[in-house]
Amino acid sequence: MTFGFASSSAASLSTSASAASASRLLELAEWAAAGIPLLRNPREVVSGLHARHHPKPGTAIVAVLDPDERLCASASFIRRPAPADGWMFRNALLSQLRRVIPHDLRRRSPVRTAVLLYCRDGDARWTEEDGAWMWGLRDACTLHGLRCGAYITLTQDGWQVLGEGRGGRRPNAHSAPEAFAMSEVPPLAPRTGGPVSEVLRRAAAR
Numbered sequence: 784m785t786f787g788f789a790s791s792s793a794a795s796l797s798t799s800a801s802a803a804s805a806s807r808l809l810e811l812a813e814w815a816a817a818g819i820p821l822l823r824n825p826r827e828v829v830s831g832l833h834a835r836h837h838p839k840p841g842t843a844i845v846a847v848l849d850p851d852e853r854l855c856a857s858a859s860f861i862r863r864p865a866p867a868d869g870w871m872f873r874n875a876l877l878s879q880l881r882r883v884i885p886h887d888l889r890r891r892s893p894v895r896t897a898v899l900l901y902c903r904d905g906d907a908r909w910t911e912e913d914g915a916w917m918w919g920l921r922d923a924c925t926l927h928g929l930r931c932g933a934y935i936t937l938t939q940d941g942w943q944v945l946g947e948g949r950g951g952r953r954p955n956a957h958s959a960p961e962a963f964a965m966s967e968v969p970p971l972a973p974r975t976g977g978p979v980s981e982v983l984r985r986a987a988a989r
Contacts, residue, residue, distance in 0.1 A: 807869030808914030872919030
């Protein structure tokens with residue numbers, strides 16, 4: 784009897800864990816209905832990030848854009864060989880965001896937008912792995928005070944903004960990087976010392 788009870792409990796816990804994991808993804812219809820802000824020029828964003836990070840299948844690139852769609856910061860990393868899980872993806876994205884740019888949690892509403900470009904094998908159709916990345920991106924943006932922006936896949940067929948139907952053949956998952964100048968936010972003025980410099984430093988910290 785004891786063995787049977789323990790086995791039943793283990794099965795119940797396993798089922799609960801599977802259900803929790805399954806819930807940490809967004810279906811394509813949910814993503815499309817979430818009001819994700821449209822990129823004015825997705826080709827420029829994709830080409831710029833591709834030229835900057837040279838992604839191969841398994842590479843994720845998270846980028847933060849200002850209201851004028853200029854690049855504030857970006858980071859790339861390799862996805863670990865583990866089952867797709869939105870919670871793990873959220874943690875990985877949040878870690879990268881914290882490394883490259885301060886949070887905007889003190890703002891009343893988000894100003895900057897984070898977008899995710901994921902280079903993977905397969906075709907451009909939505910997969911559960913994409914759904915887990917969408918969940919992770921949305922949650923990471925909330926925790927870092929950013930707007931959740933586009934999720935873009937880069938496959939052998941080209942690039943595609945999922946949920947929008949916009950895409951192109953180049954760059955793709957196997958194309959060589961091309962020289963491309965992506966517009967960036969101008970760097971802060973150099974410090975010169977004195978009270979004015981201290982005020983600027985505190986403003987930048989905010």
